[in-house]
Structure formats: structure tokens, C-alpha cells
Amino acid sequence: MSRLSDILCDYDPQLQEPLARLWEAASLVLMVLAAWEVVRRLAVRLMEESLTARAQQPEVWPVCGRCGRWLRSKGFQPRTLHTLFGVIGWRRRVGRCPKGCKGSQIAPLDQVLGLVPHQRTGAEVQWMGCLLAVFVPYETARRLLQQLTGVELAVGTLWEWVQQVGHRARVQLEGELRALAAGELPAVEPLAAELEALPLVIGADGVMVPFRPHPRTAKGKTRWREVKVAILARLGARLTRQGTRVTRLCQRRLVAVLGTIEELSPGLWLEAVRQGVRTAVQVVWLSDGGRGLWTVFQRLFQAVGAVAILDFYHAAQNLYKGASAWLDGRTRACQQWFADFRHRLRHGHEQHVLVELAALVEAMHLPESARQTLLNVYTYLKTHEDHILRFGALGT
Numbered sequence: 129m130s131r132l133s134d135i136l137c138d139y140d141p142q143l144q145e146p147l148a149r150l151w152e153a154a155s156l157v158l159m160v161l162a163a164w165e166v167v168r169r170l171a172v173r174l175m176e177e178s179l180t181a182r183a184q185q186p187e188v189w190p191v192c193g194r195c196g197r198w199l200r201s202k203g204f205q206p207r208t209l210h211t212l213f214g215v216i217g218w219r220r221r222v223g224r225c226p227k228g229c230k231g232s233q234i235a236p237l238d239q240v241l242g243l244v245p246h247q248r249t250g251a252e253v254q255w256m257g258c259l260l261a262v263f264v265p266y267e268t269a270r271r272l273l274q275q276l277t278g279v280e281l282a283v284g285t286l287w288e289w290v291q292q293v294g295h296r297a298r299v300q301l302e303g304e305l306r307a308l309a310a311g312e313l314p315a316v317e318p319l320a321a322e323l324e325a326l327p328l329v330i331g332a333d334g335v336m337v338p339f340r341p342h343p344r345t346a347k348g349k350t351r352w353r354e355v356k357v358a359i360l361a362r363l364g365a366r367l368t369r370q371g372t373r374v375t376r377l378c379q380r381r382l383v384a385v386l387g388t389i390e391e392l393s394p395g396l397w398l399e400a401v402r403q404g405v406r407t408a409v410q411v412v413w414l415s416d417g418g419r420g421l422w423t424v425f426q427r428l429f430q431a432v433g434a435v436a437i438l439d440f441y442h443a444a445q446n447l448y449k450g451a452s453a454w455l456d457g458r459t460r461a462c463q464q465w466f467a468d469f470r471h472r473l474r475h476g477h478e479q480h481v482l483v484e485l486a487a488l489v490e491a492m493h494l495p496e497s498a499r500q501t502l503l504n505v506y507t508y509l510k511t512h513e514d515h516i517l518r519f520g521a522l523g524t
């Protein structure tokens with residue numbers, strides 16, 4: 129009689145069936161699934177036991193918000209909730225104004241537990257559902273959630289949860305931004321000492337993101353819209369198995385808006401302050417050389433002594449525009465010229481690149497459109513020559 133299975137069976141005869149399945153399982157998979165069923169039922173029993181005990185605690189009733197009379201207990205009423213472990217049910221006291229004032233009915237235990245009226249699903253299930261919905265379409269998320277938790281949702285429920293969470297997050301962010309605008313700085317996120325010693329890197333760019341044309345449905349043609357994204361991270365390093373030092377982004381934080389660079393700025397500054405932009409040993413700004421993002425650097429980060437670096441990939445992209453305008457992108461000569469110049473750019477020989485680009489622009493035999501493109505590339509790199517120098521310096 130000392131086997132755990134026997135003890136559990138004695139405790140709750142309803143566990144007999146899944147326990148029998150566990151013992152008779154023909155494979156490990158079936159054993160795990162049967163054990164999971166036992167765990168789920170036990171978890172439900174444990175929670176119901178605790179909730180029932182809590183519900184017995186004497187209640188101090190508040191006064192009615194309408195008429196000021198003391199609320200009075202109407203006795204115990206049932207409550208159910210879909211949780212990660214299945215449906216739990218318990219009874220708790222419900223009180224109401226003796227005059228029957230509208231909206232006076234409360235269940236104090238619900239409030240203590242953080243439940244809102246008419247809530248049918250536990251916050252942990254909503255949390256998981258919203259996380260899934262970040263990565264997969266709603267219908268897939270709904271199915272995954274059912275597989276993972278056994279909770280079956282109506283179509284559209286998940287969509288509503290995401291809306292609610294998004295709304296709450298937005299309200300919170302707006303409050304924080306208002307406080308920041310009023311000169312109230314947010315608390316700096318606590319950092320381990322070794323992370324605090326690392327440079328803070330801030331980069332931003334625009335990315336195209338697919339959107340659904342209508343809410344609640346996947347029907348209709350995808351709409352691509354530009355989202356402005358900024359990333360904030362501490363620039364660390366690690367050694368590979370071969371002993372090579374590679375850079376590594378630690379403490380990554382993202383800020384994104386479906387909107388303009390101007391709309392990105394307040395949230396970016398808020399997060400930058402949180403990530404210690406005012407006290408970091410070194411702050412690095414990384415972006416393309418376009419006027420919009422460069423203005424963000426000048427407006428927000430220059431004053432805190434940030435070092436600006438022209439993002440290598442955008443610089444290389446521009447260089448390629450020049451190469452393909454001059455040598456026709458499909459040719460071998462073009463590929464070689466581009467590879468050669470990109471290499472020089474990457475390794476601190478940007479002055480060679482500038483000199484040769486200038487010479488090309490001067491050359492007489494160029495078609496006018498190619499000359500203009502090369503001139504644009506030259507101007508772009510010349511404007512940012514001080515920001516190219518540091519391509520190789522990062523992370524060393």
C-alpha cells in the first residue's frame with residue numbers, strides 16, 4: 129500500500145482510470161499522456177481545495193457605492209474558470225446591497241484573486257494564447273492552445289484577448305510617455321555589473337510588415353506597411369568553440385511603431401533612458417545615413433555623447449547601387465568591383481573608395497544616369513565618412 133499510485137487512488141477514486149492507463153501504457157508516449165491527465169486532475173483538486181478553504185474565511189462587507197448601506201451576504205454561489213489544468217469550480221460568498229441597488233453585487237474572493245466579473249478563462253491561458261498569437265495566425269494559435277492546454281476557445285476569442293492586452297499596453301505606454309514629457313524620468317532597468325560595463329548600442333530602421341486589410345478575418349489582400357523599429361542592446365562578446373571572438377547582443381529591447389520616425393522617437397527615448405543611456409560607459413547609434421533616422425541621432429543621442437556609425441549593410445547596399453548602375457548588375461566585373469569596394473569599406477579604407485568613386489564620376493565616357501547614381505553614392509559616403517571609420521571598431 130505504499131505505492132504513490134495506490135495512495136492517490138485511495139484519495140480520489142476518479143484517479144483510478146488514468147492511473148490504470150499509466151500502469152498499462154504500451155509506450156512511453158502513452159505513459160506521459162496518462163501521467164499528464166493524473167497531474168491535471170490533481171492540480172484541479174488542489175486548487176479547488178485551496179479555493180474552498182479561502183471561501184470559508186469570514187468576510188468584512190464594504191458599504192454600497194450607491195446608497196452607503198452595508199452590503200449583506202447572499203450566501204455561497206458557484207464560480208467556474210477554465211485554467212491551464214482544466215475547468216475548476218468552487219463556491220464563494222456573494223454580497224449585495226440590502227436595498228438591491230443596481231451593480232452592488234460583489235464577490236470579495238474573486239477580487240482578491242484578481243478575477244474580473246464574467247471572466248471565464250484564467251489569465252495564464254490568455255497569456256499563453258496571446259504569446260502564441262504573436263508568432264502564428266489566430267486560427268493556428270487557437271489550435272495550438274487547445275493541444276497544449278485542452279482549453280477550447282470560440283473563434284474570435286483569442287483576437288479579443290490580444291485587443292485587450294494591446295489596449296492595456298497602449299494605455300500604460302501613453303501614461304509613461306506623458307510622465308516623460310512632463311520631465312519625469314522612468315526608472316533605469318537594473319543590470320548585472322558585467323552588462324553595465326558594456327557599450328549600449330541603439331539602431332533603427334524601417335521594415336515592411338504584412339497586415340490584414342480587415343480586422344477579425346484573414347480574408348482580403350495582404351497590405352504591406354512600413355513599421356519603424358529600433359533595437360537597444362548591450363554589446364557583449366563570446367568565444368566560439370574555435371576560439372574566435374564574436375559579438376553578441378545582450379539585454380535586447382525593441383521599440384516599434386506603425387508610423388513615422390517622429391512617432392518612434394518618444395518611445396525610443398523612453399526605452400533608452402530605461403536602458404541607461406544617460407550613464408552608459410559608451411553609447412553607439414547605428415542606422416542608415418538617411419536624413420530621417422540621422423535626425424533622431426542628432427536630436428536624442430548626440431547630446432549624451434553617443435558615437436554615430438553608418439550601418440555597414442546600408443552603406444554596402446548603396447555601393448551596390450553605384451556598381452550596378454555603372455557596370456550592369458549581372459556582370460562578373462560588377463560583382464568583383466562591388467566585392468572589392470565593400471571589403472575596403474569594411475576594413476577602414478573608405479578614403480580609397482571615395483577617391484575612386486570621385487575619379488569614376490569625373491570620367492568622360494559615363495552615361496548621365498550612371499554618373500548621377502555614382503555621384504549620389506559618393507555624396508552619401510562623403511557625408512558620413514566620419515561614421516564609416518568605426519565599422520571595424522565595434523565590439524573590440
Ligand SMILES: [Zn+2]
Binds near residue numbers: 192193226227228232
Ligand atoms: Zn445600495
